[in-house]
Amino acid sequence: MDYMLLAEIGTGAGLAAVGAGLAAIGAGLGIGRIGGQACEGIARQPEAAGDIRGSMILTAALVEGAALFGIVIALLFWTKSGMGGA
Amino acid sequence: MPLFLAEKSWIAEHLLDVEPIAGGLGHLGISKHVLGMFVAAIGLILLFAPFGRSLRQSPIVPRGRVTNLLEILLIFIRDDITRPFLGKAGDKFLPVIWTLFFFVLFCNLIGLLPLIPPFYVPVVGHDGATHWSFFGLVTPTGQIYVTATLSVIAGAWWHLLGIKEQGLVAYVKNIVPGGLPLWLIPMLFVIELVGHVIKIVALALRLWANMTGGHAVLFAALGMVIMFGHLLGGWMTIPMGAVSIISGTIVYFLEIFVAFLQAYVFTFLVTVFLGMALHPDH
Numbered sequence: 001m002d003y004m005l006l007a008e009i010g011t012g013a014g015l016a017a018v019g020a021g022l023a024a025i026g027a028g029l030g031i032g033r034i035g036g037q038a039c040e041g042i043a044r045q046p047e048a049a050g051d052i053r054g055s056m057i058l059t060a061a062l063v064e065g066a067a068l069f070g071i072v073i074a075l076l077f078w079t080k081s082g083m084g085g086a
Numbered sequence: 087m088p089l090f091l092a093e094k095s096w097i098a099e100h101l102l103d104v105e106p107i108a109g110g111l112g113h114l115g116i117s118k119h120v121l122g123m124f125v126a127a128i129g130l131i132l133l134f135a136p137f138g139r140s141l142r143q144s145p146i147v148p149r150g151r152v153t154n155l156l157e158i159l160l161i162f163i164r165d166d167i168t169r170p171f172l173g174k175a176g177d178k179f180l181p182v183i184w185t186l187f188f189f190v191l192f193c194n195l196i197g198l199l200p201l202i203p204p205f206y207v208p209v210v211g212h213d214g215a216t217h218w219s220f221f222g223l224v225t226p227t228g229q230i231y232v233t234a235t236l237s238v239i240a241g242a243w244w245h246l247l248g249i250k251e252q253g254l255v256a257y258v259k260n261i262v263p264g265g266l267p268l269w270l271i272p273m274l275f276v277i278e279l280v281g282h283v284i285k286i287v288a289l290a291l292r293l294w295a296n297m298t299g300g301h302a303v304l305f306a307a308l309g310m311v312i313m314f315g316h317l318l319g320g321w322m323t324i325p326m327g328a329v330s331i332i333s334g335t336i337v338y339f340l341e342i343f344v345a346f347l348q349a350y351v352f353t354f355l356v357t358v359f360l361g362m363a364l365h366p367d368h
Contacts, residue, residue, distance in 0.1 A: 054166075061351045065288065068295035075298075 005082070012081030016074045023070030030063040122226040126192035130185070163187055167354050171361035179247075179360065186240065187353040190227065194297060194345035197225025198338070228297045230290065237290035240356045245282075248363030260366040289355055296348045300341045307334040 038056035042049045137153050168176050168183060226232050249257045261278045262271055310330040315323040 057347065058351065058354065061347050064296070065292035065351075068299060069288075069291060071299055072291060072295045075302075 009082035013078050013083040016078040016081065019077070020071050020074035023067045023074065026070065027064055027067030030067070031060045034059050034063065118224040119226045119229045119232060122196045122224055123193060123232065126189060126196055126226065129192055130188055134188075160184060163353065167357050171357050172364070176361075179357075182243065183353055183357060186236070186356060187349055190236065190293070190352050191346065191349035193226040193232070194349055195342075197228055197297060197301065198341055198345065225297045225301065227293055228301060230294045233294040234290040236293075236352075237286050240289070241282075241286035241359075244356065244360040244363045247360065251364050257363075285355075285359060289352060293348055293352055296344055300337070300344055304334060304337045304341060307337050 034056055038052050041052045045052075133152075133156070137156055140153055163184060164177070164180060168180060172179060227236075252260065261282075262274050266274065307330055310333075311323060311327050314326045
């Protein structure tokens with residue numbers, strides 16, 4: 001087998017995986033912060049718990065959208081490397 | 087080492103492949119995704135037509151269990167999404183927003199139906215041969231073209247409504263915030279236009295990435311049996327089977343939640359952008 005080709009394919013797919021992991025770090029930081037502030041808000045004002053919970057889930061979905069843009073780029077480059085794809 | 091390359095990414099094949107249905111208008115290419123959209127549309131009609139009929143008989147208080155269940159969802163959308171952003175006058179946009187929400191919801195949920203043996207459809211494979219393929223586990227919104235179409239239609243809808251509401255000249259003037267020095271206006275105009283396009287693209291991309299990513303994780307969890315079963319003889323198959331089924335089930339529940347949540351987020355953002363187009367607050 002052509003080892004230079006394997007090395008190139010592996011590098012491409014591996015860097016795509018690193019990119020996906022970095023996007024997951026971004027999502028974790030953002031959503032963790034949202035959850036923490038939401039819990040603080042509920043602790044301060046328990047009667048607003050329903051409103052705060054709704055806002056928290058909505059904002060978490062939006063932040064997750066941003067992280068998923070990074071995943072989409074990683075998916076694109078993984079399929080374009082030789083390792084996989086449709 | 088060649089083992090993993092030889093498997094040739096069955097995850098990506100399941101996620102990104104589109105195969106046309108045999109006999110379905112030939113190369114016009116009705117795929118399983120389009121079939122899923124038709125099923126979602128027919129399901130919507132079947133679900134809501136009796137609702138409308140029963141509302142005509144008892145106009146204020148709906149009767150019947152399904153009607154009351156649907157009413158909860160519809161009123162939730164009206165009171166929490168439409169009224170805060172569009173006011174009571176925005177009630178005339180409610181049919182479109184309700185349809186958008188339920189269509190996206192049904193399309194998302196169709197992708198979660200497991201393999202249902204009676205529902206096989208004949209599918210033309212890549213080599214041109216016809217083979218039977220199962221109908222379940224194909225998300226219509228898991229194709230970027232479907233979500234892009236929904237997003238472009240919604241985008242055209244709110245832009246046209248904004249132009250109709252304010253008039254073309256006032257709409258173009260309102261793209262840029264007021265009170266700016268003259269030399270800043272051309273640059274900010276271009277930036278705001280790009281922002282408009284990016285909003286539409288982001289809507290499509292967010293819905294597609296959530297659906298496809300969820301299914302990718304599900305396939306990876308379920309595929310752990312195959313990938314790890316090859317190693318070390320075959321004895322790891324049973325323990326890995328238990329692990330993969332449990333984690334697959336947990337991811338499945340998460341997928342159901344994400345289906346509802348992404349339909350809600352899509353509808354919410356369309357309503358917010360519609361409100362911004364009708365009444366620009368800058």
